[in-house]
């Protein structure tokens with residue numbers, strides 16, 4: 001393969017007159033422009049050759065295709081590749097050359113057919129698949145729309161309602177379901193895939209099987225009036241669920257056009273919309289997230305050394321509280337045998353009970369069978385001492401946040417665990433070097449920072465000290481992948497990446513409220529921006545105990561830039577500690593529904609008198625845009641410090657940490673990506689101005705000042721930014 005080209009297709013014509021075209025572009029046979037143009041040439045040849053009667057398309061190495069090569073969108077966005085004429089691939093190649101050909105095509109699908117991959121197969125005249133293959137149109141998740149005819153062919157094959165469900169949720173279906181839906185014509189074992197597909201193609205030629213063009217099917221479409229109602233409902237839902245994104249509605253436009261005006265006009269609309277969405281900011285953000293999420297496992301100096309992950313056969317967890325039980329759940333769900341250690345029988349029982357409850361909730365929701373529940377629970381064993389730790393490969397400590405207790409535990413672990421055993425702590429704030437101070441095992445001490453609830457939240461911060469060995473990080477990255485977390489490797493500091501970046505977020509909100517801003521307007525603006533909830537609602541959810549403990553760490557470690565508000569401590573004195581006590585910034589009813597509390601004013605006023613601040617008329621009347629800037633620019637400022645200190649190796653890792661750890665909206669690309677979309681110069685100038693008026697809490701750090709003064713991107717690696725200065 002030419003090093004400049006990305007992927008290819010090969011065509012082999014058999015003695016039976018079937019040309020088998022194989023998509024080859026490892027690892028997922030994505031449809032790059034090279035693959036698509038090769039496919040076109042193969043088709044032209046196959047159609048012109050007299051010895052070819054029919055065509056089979058398949059993918060190399062057990063995967064049909066993961067869809068259009070996503071990096072192609074990036075090239076178009078950056079202007080490094082010219083976009084082909086609108087509709088060239090979907091209409092000229094896939095529809096007019098392939099589907100309208102006088103020789104039939106059959107798709108032989110192994111493994112997966114996603115996005116453009118499934119769309120290509122839907123233009124074939126039949127689809128044969130192996131069991132378990134995944135079939136889906138996940139384009140909306142990337143900010144684009146199915147652009148190779150999927151908005152037209154999927155509703156015609158599976159019906160409008162199912163097509164909308166598959167497109168709007170981006171969730172694939174398995175081959176078996178695809179078969180019952182009419183998307184797949186036959187499911188056969190892998191070994192029979194190609195022979196069945198060849199025979200099917202010849203049967204079509206000989207009219208023993210129907211020659212079906214998906215685009216011309218109408219039997220699955222509802223009558224026009226009903227279709228319009230279904231689409232109206234889908235639009236309403238989409239507006240509610242994705243209010244800040246345009247592309248899902250644009251996708252519905254293409255679907256509707258096809259139903260109202262016919263598939264050809266629909267294809268044209270799809271091509272037009274497909275081209276427009278590529279330049280949306282939300283699309284740029286989502287594509288950045290796709291690659292950044294996969295990039296977190298690439299750690300320079302660690303994963304490029306040829307180290308292989310060691311097999312972790314057994315894990316021990318110390319502490320079966322909120323976090324320990326969640327971590328145990330995540331591990332047994334991925335088939336790791338786990339020992340859970342507690343201080344006494346009562347606490348052990350409670351810890352095991354929490355794991356059980358986590359799994360039982362799956363059984364109730366129907367996502368886990370009773371047998372699977374029993375099998376999974378059987379992987380968990382309780383313990384009150386370290387005797388059973390003698391053959392564990394990894395320990396995760398999750399006891400209360402107390403340095404001397406953790407130090408004692410790690411000293412004990414060194415005595416009982418085998419020498420190769422990884423010693424991880426789930427501490428949120430304590431310096432890992434201090435935790436390991438009483439051991440000689442600093443090279444195998446690492447942070448495994450999960451987020452609550454640990455069996456649900458997708459992020460795992462892997463915290464390395466200067467002593468943690470590369471092998472230990474490689475091992476933990478592998479465990480992270482196996483338990484379906486997105487791991488981000490970060491350095492050792494107070495709060496690591498996520499908590500550290502976001503501590504100014506709550507503090508900024510407290511500052512604004514003390515100076516006269518309305519907390520409920522702040523929460524509303526932040527939710528509209530795309531966070532799952534605002535800072536006050538979040539404090540209530542986390543509980544004031546945790547909020548105070550975390551704030552104490554930051555006040556101690558970063559006193560010069562911590563805004564010390566008394567609002568939360570004052571409320572806690574009155575036994576208002578958040579949602580758990582039914583009173584915090586909001587009042588909660590039996591169904592945990594939050595409603596504003598007029599009494600809150602009292603605490604705000606008292607806190608204001610303690611801090612000596614005044615109501616600022618400008619801050620009373622902040623617009624939503626100003627609220628977002630004043631709460632998130634301090635987060636950007638801290639993210640810059642984290643990046644400049646090397647706590648994160650890449651700015652993109654901070655983007656993923658913010659999205660997966662704090663719920664920062666993915667379509668904004670993450671905290672640093674979002675900051676760069678606004679511009680470092682503007683962010684710097686705003687923070688600089690506020691710091692002069694309101695104090696050092698807002699003061700831009702040296703890194704931001706340097707880049708902001710020149711307008712250099714914040715996410716560029718240090719050398720690259722310098723070269724642009």
Ligand SMILES: CCC[C@H](O)CC(=O)SCCNC(=O)CCNC(=O)[C@H](O)C(C)(C)COP(=O)([O-])OP(=O)([O-])OC[C@H]1O[C@@H](n2cnc3c(N)ncnc32)[C@H](O)[C@@H]1OP(=O)([O-])[O-]
Pocket residue numbers: 027028030031066067068069070071112114115116117119138139142144145146147148150274291294295
């Ligand atoms: C006009 C166009 C119209 C069309 O309708 C649009 C589309 O089709 S949009 C597309 C619609 N399709 C989708 O949205 C599917 C997106 N892909 C996926 O969901 C998962 O990758 C998949 C399930 C396929 C495999 O999961 P897994 O086994 O856990 O593996 P993994 O996830 O770790 O990926 C392994 C490597 O493959 C890479 N790569 C993967 N796909 C693509 C791609 N399409 N392109 C390029 N690269 C791709 C990925 O970056 C990674 O690279 P690296 O350098 O090793 O880091």
Ligand SMILES: NC(=O)c1ccc[n+]([C@@H]2O[C@H](COP(=O)([O-])OP(=O)(O)OC[C@H]3O[C@@H](n4cnc5c(N)ncnc54)[C@H](O)[C@@H]3O)[C@@H](O)[C@H]2O)c1
Pocket residue numbers: 318319320321322323324341342343347397398399400401402405409426427428429449450451452546
């Ligand atoms: N709560 C969160 O949101 C969160 C998030 C990330 C990390 N963390 C960190 O996770 C750790 C645990 O937090 P948590 O919220 O689960 O606390 P928790 O109080 O719910 O649980 C701690 C458990 O540890 C047990 N324990 C204490 N000493 C022990 C010992 N010597 N051996 C065995 N068990 C012992 C206690 O009995 C208790 O059940 C802390 O370091 C915390 O900072 C917490």
